[in-house]
Amino acid sequence: MRVDKTLRAARDRLRHAGIAPDEARLEAEILLCASLRRERAWLYAWPEARLNTEQARQFEAAIQRRMAGAPVAYITGQREFWSLNFAVTPAALIPRADTEQLVEQALTLLQDRPRPKVLELGTGSGCISCALASERPDAVILANDISHSALAIAEGNIRDLRLDNIEISPGNWFEGITQRFDLILSNPPYIASGDPHLQRGDLPAEPGIALASGESGLDAITHIVENAPDYLRADGWLLFEHGHDQGKAARALLRQRGYRRIATRRDLAGNERVSLGCRPESSATPPAAPARR
Ligand SMILES: C[S@@+](CC[C@H](N)C(=O)[O-])C[C@H]1O[C@@H](n2cnc3c(N)ncnc32)[C@H](O)[C@@H]1O
Numbered sequence: 001m002r003v004d005k006t007l008r009a010a011r012d013r014l015r016h017a018g019i020a021p022d023e024a025r026l027e028a029e030i031l032l033c034a035s036l037r038r039e040r041a042w043l044y045a046w047p048e049a050r051l052n053t054e055q056a057r058q059f060e061a062a063i064q065r066r067m068a069g070a071p072v073a074y075i076t077g078q079r080e081f082w083s084l085n086f087a088v089t090p091a092a093l094i095p096r097a098d099t100e101q102l103v104e105q106a107l108t109l110l111q112d113r114p115r116p117k118v119l120e121l122g123t124g125s126g127c128i129s130c131a132l133a134s135e136r137p138d139a140v141i142l143a144n145d146i147s148h149s150a151l152a153i154a155e156g157n158i159r160d161l162r163l164d165n166i167e168i169s170p171g172n173w174f175e176g177i178t179q180r181f182d183l184i185l186s187n188p189p190y191i192a193s194g195d196p197h198l199q200r201g202d203l204p205a206e207p208g209i210a211l212a213s214g215e216s217g218l219d220a221i222t223h224i225v226e227n228a229p230d231y232l233r234a235d236g237w238l239l240f241e242h243g244h245d246q247g248k249a250a251r252a253l254l255r256q257r258g259y260r261r262i263a264t265r266r267d268l269a270g271n272e273r274v275s276l277g278c279r280p281e282s283s284a285t286p287p288a289a290p291a292r293r
Contacts, residue, residue, distance in 0.1 A: 013063060193215055
């Protein structure tokens with residue numbers, strides 16, 4: 001069948017499967033590009049081109065997986081973030097465009113610091129650390145995650161992007177960390193465990209440990225805010241992503257722990273998305289202590 005007719009038929013099937021009309025067309029194009037190993041512009045340049053049997057078989061399998069609820073990124077095995085290409089599998093969260101705000105803020109906080117030391121907590125696919133490392137080759141980055149299967153994905157991405165300034169650190173948040181950092185940043189799990197959104201869109205296919213964090217959604221953020229001062233240099237920053245309705249709670253947690261220069265930044269949609277604070281004065285204490293639970 002011709003490319004243009006194949007696309008129209010796939011779009012209609014995805015729409016009938018419940019995918020929004022504008023997304024159905026885009027998703028059909030992305031999946032066809034993956035089956036043909038072509039760029040999207042090629043689809044428009046060659047609408048009359050015909051799929052061979054193997055391409056048609058691959059595309060049909062992809063459409064069927066999508067109609068059954070598999071996220072596009074898990075079908076193609078990749079997702080772009082910060083204009084870099086990341087391999088993704090169901091072992092790691094699919095990088096989100098909103099999270100680029102965290103990278104932007106990190107770059108701003110580090111702009112006057114040569115050779116900054118950075119700790120990323122919960123690196124997943126490694127997208128945040130890789131984006132930062134690509135912009136700041138002088139940074140020394142430690143990327144943590146409790147999930148060994150996610151860290152395997154991150155290691156592959158670090159290798160594929162040829163970044164030599166990121167090290168991997170498996171563990172439960174600060175477990176095994178003995179240094180102090182200029183910046184600790186995280187996109188931790190922050191969805192409330194009973195939130196019905198966990199059953200919608202791509203979320204059911206993504207790792208639960210990457211999404212939910214206790215009844216309020218704030219367990220991981222609370223733990224990180226509480227413990228980070230023990231791992232920050234005197235003028236070090238903590239920076240983390242949170243839900244659009246968690247800005248107030250995030251600032252309250254930072255205030256209670258004594259952080260200075262607390263602020264929240266909005267994402268492109270205008271939602272409060274990342275909060276930050278400078279290490280409390282009172283934490284100018286001895287070397288890194290073990291993480292409090
Ligand atoms: C929201 S995902 C973020 C992944 C990636 N940084 C991103 O932005 O796409 C949260 C990550 O935190 C990790 N995580 C959850 N609990 C953890 C823990 N106790 N210690 C370390 N990492 C944890 C998950 O495995 C997951 O990779």
